[in-house]
Amino acid sequence: MPNNEIVRDLARERIDHLFGLATEYASLQPELSDRYVQMALKLSKRTRVRIPKHWKYFVCKSCHSFLYPGSRSRVRVSQERSPHVVVTCLVCGEKKRFILDKKSPPSK
Numbered sequence: 001m002p003n004n005e006i007v008r009d010l011a012r013e014r015i016d017h018l019f020g021l022a023t024e025y026a027s028l029q030p031e032l033s034d035r036y037v038q039m040a041l042k043l044s045k046r047t048r049v050r051i052p053k054h055w056k057y058f059v060c061k062s063c064h065s066f067l068y069p070g071s072r073s074r075v076r077v078s079q080e081r082s083p084h085v086v087v088t089c090l091v092c093g094e095k096k097r098f099i100l101d102k103k104s105p106p107s108k
């Protein structure tokens, strides 16, 4: 449906914009960043537009906080088994892992 495509295109743009704002306010007003992220998540759910991968790294999947490195999250690289990045949410303690695959470097 073409109409639906337009809506999803707009949603994609808006999600990107909301994450941009979240980044801007991350160190000054983290609560505001969380609000922007929650708006983006809601929009993504409603329009079934996926959150771009490079933004997903910054969202805690447990409490949906905006995980800005240095203020809300701790980022560590581990060499155990296969090299991976561990991002710890400093709000709820949830950890997420990203495998570092040499064949497909993470976008951005």
Ligand SMILES: [Zn+2]
Pocket (backbone or CB within 6 Å): 060, 061, 062, 063, 064, 065, 089, 090, 091, 092, 093, 094
């Ligand atoms: Zn969390």
